[in-house]
Amino acid sequence: MFYIRKKNYNMKKSIFTLIFLFSINLGFSQDDNYKSLLTDFLNAQGNIQTFDSTFNQMADMFGVSVDDEKFNELKTEMVASLIEKMVPVYKNHFSETDLKEAILMFGSPIGKKISEKAPIIAQESMKVSMEWGMEIGQKMQGLIK
Numbered sequence: 001m002f003y004i005r006k007k008n009y010n011m012k013k014s015i016f017t018l019i020f021l022f023s024i025n026l027g028f029s030q031d032d033n034y035k036s037l038l039t040d041f042l043n044a045q046g047n048i049q050t051f052d053s054t055f056n057q058m059a060d061m062f063g064v065s066v067d068d069e070k071f072n073e074l075k076t077e078m079v080a081s082l083i084e085k086m087v088p089v090y091k092n093h094f095s096e097t098d099l100k101e102a103i104l105m106f107g108s109p110i111g112k113k114i115s116e117k118a119p120i121i122a123q124e125s126m127k128v129s130m131e132w133g134m135e136i137g138q139k140m141q142g143l144i145k
Contacts, residue, residue: 035087037099042083044106046115051079053119 042048055075058064064071094102105111 031087034091034096034099035083037096037103038087038090039083040103041090041099041106044103044111044115046106046118048079050119050122051082055079 039048052075055071055078059071090099106115
């Protein structure tokens with residue numbers, strides 16, 4: 001009788017362990033799926049290209065050769081790291097279905113145009129925003145006097 005209880009206990013323990021391991025694996029695969037969708041979304045949106053351009057500008061600032069294999073490896077690693085860090089942020093706001101629909105939208109003609117123009121608009125907007133910020137700063141200083 002003692003042998004049957006011990007065997008039953010070991011079986012329950014084994015089943016619990018299998019369920020636990022399966023749930024962990026399922027969680028990782030869901031995160032991997034979301035990360036893959038997020039990467040596709042960021043590519044479709046044009047953000048990966050913007051990251052790439054930013055890295056190239058930084059390379060110029062630091063005097064790193066953009067054609068350098070080590071730099072390209074670092075760039076790939078850093079983009080992957082950024083996407084990994086962005087997963088929880090995007091998960092708070094967009095479901096997998098949302099990302100899939102957005103990817104389809106960015107695949108449409110207007111979506112492609114938005115993706116293509118977004119980095120250019122961002123660059124042009126930065127100059128306008130800086131000028132606007134300086135204007136506000138001057139007006140604030142006028143209030144202090």
